[in-house]
Amino acid sequence: MVTENDIWGYLEEVADPEIPVLTVVDLGVIRAVKLENDQCFITITPTYSGCPAMKMIEEQIIEKLNEKGIPNVSVDLILAPAWTTDWISESGKAKLLEYGIAPPENEVDKSVLFSEPTVVPCPKCGSRNTRMISLFGSTACKAHYQCNECLEPYDYFKCLK
Amino acid sequence: MNSLFEYVLRLGDDSLILGHRLSEWCGHGPILEEDIAMTNISLDLVGQATSLLGYAGELEGKGRDADALAFLRFDREYKNVLLVEQPNGDFGMTMLRQFFFDSFRKPLFEKLQHSTDQHLAAIAEKSLKETKYHLKHSSEWVIRLGDGTEESNARIQESLNTLWRYTNELFFTDEVDNELVEKGIVPSLQEIQIEWNATVTAVLTEATLTIPTNNWKQEGGRKGLHSEHLGYILAELQYMQRAYPNMQW
Numbered sequence: 290m291v292t293e294n295d296i297w298g299y300l301e302e303v304a305d306p307e308i309p310v311l312t313v314v315d316l317g318v319i320r321a322v323k324l325e326n327d328q329c330f331i332t333i334t335p336t337y338s339g340c341p342a343m344k345m346i347e348e349q350i351i352e353k354l355n356e357k358g359i360p361n362v363s364v365d366l367i368l369a370p371a372w373t374t375d376w377i378s379e380s381g382k383a384k385l386l387e388y389g390i391a392p393p394e395n396e397v398d399k400s401v402l403f404s405e406p407t408v409v410p411c412p413k414c415g416s417r418n419t420r421m422i423s424l425f426g427s428t429a430c431k432a433h434y435q436c437n438e439c440l441e442p443y444d445y446f447k448c449l450k
Numbered sequence: 451m452n453s454l455f456e457y458v459l460r461l462g463d464d465s466l467i468l469g470h471r472l473s474e475w476c477g478h479g480p481i482l483e484e485d486i487a488m489t490n491i492s493l494d495l496v497g498q499a500t501s502l503l504g505y506a507g508e509l510e511g512k513g514r515d516a517d518a519l520a521f522l523r524f525d526r527e528y529k530n531v532l533l534v535e536q537p538n539g540d541f542g543m544t545m546l547r548q549f550f551f552d553s554f555r556k557p558l559f560e561k562l563q564h565s566t567d568q569h570l571a572a573i574a575e576k577s578l579k580e581t582k583y584h585l586k587h588s589s590e591w592v593i594r595l596g597d598g599t600e601e602s603n604a605r606i607q608e609s610l611n612t613l614w615r616y617t618n619e620l621f622f623t624d625e626v627d628n629e630l631v632e633k634g635i636v637p638s639l640q641e642i643q644i645e646w647n648a649t650v651t652a653v654l655t656e657a658t659l660t661i662p663t664n665n666w667k668q669e670g671g672r673k674g675l676h677s678e679h680l681g682y683i684l685a686e687l688q689y690m691q692r693a694y695p696n697m698q699w
């Protein structure tokens with residue numbers, strides 16, 4: 290008999306399509322798992338409104354659960370409460386760093402105007418002497434930084450809250 | 451009239467048309483970083499448009515989904531403000547147009563996230579987080595270009611002289627707004643305009659730019675009366691669905 294806990298375990302095997310080092314559980318986009326008779330209901334929420342990975346995440350979840358012998362899976366997308374980077378798990382943040390992406394810093398929500406860019410330590414050498422190259426990186430969820438010490442260019446997973 | 455449908459449609463069309471305009475920069479940005487930034491912002495806006503138009507379709511209750519509303523209407527049925535359909539011009543003009551829009555959307559979403567309409571509140575809460583990044587990006591460019599070289603200052607001042615006449619329409623109010631404000635579902639746009647004025651004045655002053663004194667204001671988009679530019683946008687935006695009806699991506 291499959292339990293909801295088992296399902297959470299299976300979802301740990303579904304990787305985020307854009308940052309494959311993270312699972313969808315690490316990323317915090319799985320909001321609920323519900324089993325009713327032989328029907329499995331998964332609720333997900335997007336990181337960004339236009340995140341092109343959501344459709345793929347949905348399909349991968351269905352594929353993975355089918356593979357685990359759960360044939361009836363429905364995935365529902367909700368917008369509220371809105372996703373925040375606080376929902377990335379601690380192990381997820383460690384995996385990001387290991388992968389070379391600086392995890393979200395715990396920024397306070399400064400007034401958006403006239404504020405200095407966040408100090409983001411280099412994931413390669415740990416130096417805090419770094420600079421922001423661009424507020425928008427390879428995907429909407431990332432900014433682009435460079436280390437002034439070791440010159441490593443890297444992505445920063447922007448704080449969203 | 452279904453006021454909430456009309457209201458959400460207006461928000462959705464603003465996002466859709468501006469998102470499309472920004473996407474025209476794809477592969478043409480002045481530097482790689484800005485090419486990526488503009489297409490990222492475009493993606494956020496098109497994502498917001500999908501949520502908003504999807505909800506508008508539900509409110510209308512005639513079986514139209516986000517795609518049907520985005521791709522299968524005629525120009526008079528689009529309710530976006532004229533500002534968002536204005537041509538990109540140079541990079542400075544695009545940033546200034548974006549700045550005017552972001553300065554409007556941020557306070558609007560801040561209020562709408564507490565709307566008594568839960569679906570609209572959810573979309574606003576989600577979109578607000580993205581809009582803050584957009585505003586930070588666009589306002590910094592307006593300052594950098596305005597307070598930059600003689601050339602960059604002159605060019606963005608000219609863009610300001612051109613775009614200023616379209617800004618007032620952001621606060622266009624009619625019976626749609628009045629009904630919803632009265633019911634406490636949406637904020638009054640006069641309230642939003644006070645914040646908009648404060649942001650715009652602060653940034654344009656920092657950018658050493660001069661707000662035009664010519665107060666001629668152009669409006670019409672909210673009523674479906676557009677500039678000729680919208681037709682060209684729609685020709686491209688709708689091409690696939692018009693040429694191959696019901697095609698799936």
Ligand SMILES: [Zn+2]
Binds near residue numbers: 411415416441
């Ligand atoms: Zn380094």
